[in-house]
Amino acid sequence: MAKHNELGKKGEELAVDFLLKNAYDIVERNYRFDKAEVDIIAKKGNILAIIEVKTRSTIDFGNPQDFVKPKQIQRLVKAVDEYVIVNGLEVEVRFDIIAIVKQGKAFQIEHLENAFYHF
Numbered sequence: 001m002a003k004h005n006e007l008g009k010k011g012e013e014l015a016v017d018f019l020l021k022n023a024y025d026i027v028e029r030n031y032r033f034d035k036a037e038v039d040i041i042a043k044k045g046n047i048l049a050i051i052e053v054k055t056r057s058t059i060d061f062g063n064p065q066d067f068v069k070p071k072q073i074q075r076l077v078k079a080v081d082e083y084v085i086v087n088g089l090e091v092e093v094r095f096d097i098i099a100i101v102k103q104g105k106a107f108q109i110e111h112l113e114n115a116f117y118h119f
Contacts, residue, residue: 007102011055012039015098018109024049033082034073040098041083050080052115055100064099065112066112073116 016026018043027048028041040051052072054064060103074097097115101108 007055007057008053011098011100011107013111014055014100014107015040015051015053018098019051020113022111026052028083031079031083033079034075036079037075038083041080043091043113044049046091048084048089048093048111050076050093050095051098052076052096053098053100055102056096057102059101065097065110065115066103068115070096101106 012029016029019026019040022044024044025042026040028038031038032063032106038050039053042051043048048064052066052068054067056064056067076095078118080095083089084091094114095116097112099112
């Protein structure tokens with residue numbers, strides 16, 4: 001597996017651990033619809049949190065959240081619309097980003113709630 005793929009997988013594991021420690025229930029991981037992949041679908045109360053995980057080994061080229069592009073957001077929204085309809089869910093949907101940066105052997109984790117409204 002390529003190094004960047006290993007880092008991404010590690011980032012998703014860290015994000016799941018972070019969410020569980022913060023009272024979220026993990027509903028789905030790597031949900032695919034059409035051309036989109038939703039990294040994590042989690043629930044806390046009546047909120048369905050759609051989590052895009054971005055992990056980077058450095059911020060030399062920008063913060064991890066800067067790499068979520070408008071086209072990707074469109075695909076995620078379409079996928080989540082389908083997910084909510086197919087599963088007959090009556091929940092509030094929120095799109096979050098968990099940005100992770102490797103710092104030596106440690107990782108800095110930042111949870112950005114309602115992140116897509118910041119673009």
